[in-house]
Amino acid sequence: MTHVIQVQQLTKSYGPVRAVDGLSFTVRSGEIFGLLGPNGAGKTTTLSIIEGILPPDEGRVEVLGLDVSVRPREVKRRIGVQLQQTSLIRELRAWEQVALFGRLYGVRMDRKRAQELLARVGLDARANAYPDALSGGQRKRLTLALALVNDPDILFLDEPTTGLDPQARRALWDIVRDIAAQGRTVVLTTHYLEEAEALCHRVGLMDGGRLIALDTPAGLIRRAGLAAVIHVHATTSLQHLAHRPEVLAIHQEGQRFRIHTRDVAATLQALTRETGVDASSIHIQQPSLEDAFIQLTGRRLHA
Template sequence: MEKAIQVKELKKSYQQHQVLKNVNFDVEKGSIFALLGSNGAGKTTLVKILATLLKPDGGSAAVNGFEVTAQPEHVRQSISLTGQFAAVDEILTGRENLIMIAKLRHLKNSHQVADDLLKRFGLVDAADRRASTYSGGMRRRLDIAMSLIGKPRLIFLDEPTTGLDPEARIEVWNVVRELANSGTTVFLTTQYLEEAEQLADHIAILHEGRIIASGTLEELKKRFPPAKVEYIEKQPSLEEIFLAIISKKEAK
């Protein structure tokens, strides 16, 4: 498989604190790669290096075949980055946000691009409302739609469901799956284990600046002793109960 990202012996320190310690991993094109880690593990630092926002202290990294330190402009043209909090202009409408980004990317058909993305992300009915009136899930969908303008080959989603309610989280999950199905490589950082379990083709765990485990979900499961088989009555989770109640309300 072709590699969208190749990282070898990557290092980064802030003064005396070593944040990344000889990090190594690859990401296959068209896959969903989840990077897990607690706060302070180095996830955001790693994303910033891959997105050319920070320079590493050592090692190498290539994104879409371009070296992040030697060819930063080529890297930037082939990626998009969505941070932990939606970067939409709340004074503008959803449509105006999309048109603005399309014009900044020097696209000639900015209005058509906006219309296509509004339809793709289910925002047509809210297109001419100010983004300040959007729910958390709608705002995040708009944010991701803005990131897709210019058709980047790879999108970084840095903890995209932080602060979202369960319903909005599932909205974002569906968007991520749709991106991967369309051929976009997705690099996802998250603290939510269920998120990685639901979405990722490949999972890496970053702990204290090092990748301590990497593989598919099934490969990672094999590293632990087999589970005991016991009969228990499965109770619905609180998230399942919440979503069922919401669905019934909307159906009335």
């Protein structure tokens, strides 16, 4: 497995504020990698350093085997960047913005090619529209198309769905998945837990400029050591199940039981041997990435 990004011991301060504080991680070729954290965690600063837009105070970044501080121009040619704040040009139609960006990158980008690129982000029907006439989701898709004009190996998306409604967010997830399926690596930031869980192969939890944990969403949940909860109706007492090694606690309200367990399968097996259990009432509540975030950082992502 090749690493396309290597970040080593990165630090960056703005005056007294330590925005990035000793960050190290690697990104693998072809994965969708997410930096998840609250506002001010240092996500944008980290991306800007990796993209070669901002110099770090200390540390080293390699992108596609190139040291970003030594060869920033070569790196920029091979990456695509969608900034958190987008700067579309009000006087240009969607396809004209794409054509202009193509020229800036020295890529041949006539109307037909611009149209094809817009089709990749589902915007071909809006090729003649000016930015002000586009919805928030369409504007995000247009800036995504701009980030693709140079056919980059790695795409950086800074909060690609912030401010979008759930439907537009899901549409954008599909586009990002398509882009990754073409063999590109995607690095994105988000403060939406469900986005990290749904979209990212691996997620780095950031808080206060540091990386708290880095794993797959399922791995982060496992690592937090949280129990699942089985909800069930039973006409007999189930309290004796509390002695099972994987069962952490049992709460009872009348005939309703909540069983906290580290091993759902084992507890379910024990439950099926019980008489008086209404199998159709069984409902399993798995811990979420949000639960893991609280467990690992000691606080909620959204206060």
